[in-house]
Amino acid sequence: MKRRILLRGALAAGLAGPGLAALTHTRHELDAALSADHSTTDVGFWESTAERHSFGYSGQTPVDMLSSLLDDFADLRRSLSRAQTVQNRTALCHATGQMAGMAAIVLHDLGQHREAHRWFGTAARAAEQSGDRLLHAWVAAREAMVPLNYGAPQAAALLAEKARHLAGETPSAASALASAVASRAYAVTGDRDRAMKSVAETEALAGRLSPQQRADTWFGYPMQKHFVHTSQALTVLGETDRAYQAQARALELSRAPSLMTRALIAIDQASCRAQDGEQAEAARLTAEAYGGLPAAYRTGLTETRARALHRSLPPGTPGADRLADALGSPV
Structure with a gap:
């Protein structure tokens, strides 16, 4: 509970003070443990712990999810530091890569992109030590979404291509994710040909995945996730008719507690409306989607997307003032 209180306060202040210190200290301990020539025998417990976290928020707020992961890292670090066999250490590095990637x-x-990059660095190191190229590819593909969503699409494209290389030619959840992120990155940079090619390649990969690879976890590439990425790429490309179809399918497949996902899809829909000349409807949809979120979800990615749409609206757009109020910014 104390950790959650510190973390909430730190996030409210931009991740500074005791909360940031605790987060940084935990990451440094993991890095030190990964450097040690040791391990433990409780591999099964950590594999099941990583699997439990992999189902996503499941109704938890992002801060509560992060706090839960940090609580587990304290014990995982000690496990990594005990004497171990090579096989056990490999398995523990795999679980560490998964859990650090989820953090x-x-x-x-939450919008903490610098700290996210640092944790992805720890996750990549653990994945590399585990010897699992697909996990390493997944980490790179997920990290590519940080610069993609926070203003550096060229860097995102480079990371996505690195993930594609690591994943190899065989269809996998990691290769599909890397291709999907690449399509979005190229769309944002204005490279329409490469973006459309990546959209088509992602479609082909998604159709060749096994049921296990399509599992609805952070490590799988379920069709709901596929349509969310497709919606984003097509929305940016101005392919609004196809984007609306992807958004409808994503909403059909979204689990009930997916508050953040549903809000982001609604903002995509609003962006398409704006491109189709329906700016007032775009403002209304975004204000409703963003303003209807609990306070814990009105931060980071959802706020970034809502603000971007607000900035795109012409001055005097009906409903823009309501959206500005929801964002807490001047009209």
Whole structure:
């Protein structure tokens, strides 16, 4: 509970003070443990712990999810530091890569992109030590979404291509994710040909995945996630008819507690409306989607997307003042 209180306060202040110190200290301990020539025998416990976290927020707020992960890292670090066999250490590095990657995702969603990059660095190191190229590719693809969503699409494209290389030619959840992120990055940079090619390649990969690879976890590439990425790429490309179809399918497949995902899809819909000349409807949809979120979700990625749409509206757009109020910014 104390950790959650510190973390909430730190996030409210931009991740400064005791909360940031605790987060940084935990990451440094993990890095030190990964450098040690040791391990433990409780591999099964950590594999199941990583799997439990992999189902996403499941109704938790991002801060609560991050706090839960940090609580587990304290014990995981001690496990990594005990004497171990090579096999056990490899398995523990795999679980560490998964869990550090999940912590980085949550930090990304909270808008803490610098700290997210640092945690992705720890996740990549652990994944590399585990010998699992697909996990390493997944980490790179997920990290690419940080610069993609926070203003550096060229860097995102480079990371996505690195992930594609690591994933190889065989269809996998990691290769599909890397291709999907690449399509979005190229769309934002204005490279329409490469973006459309990546959209088509992602479609082909998604159709060749096994049921296990399509699992609805952070490590799978479920069709709901596929349509969310497709919606984003097509929205940026101005392919509004196809984007609306992707958004409808994403909403159909979204789990009930997916508050953040549903809000982001609604903002995509609003962006399409604005491109189709319906600016007032775009303002209304965004104000409703963003303003209807609990306070814990009106930060980071959702706020960034809502502000971007607000900035795109012509002066005097009906409903823009309501959106500005929801954002807490002047009209």
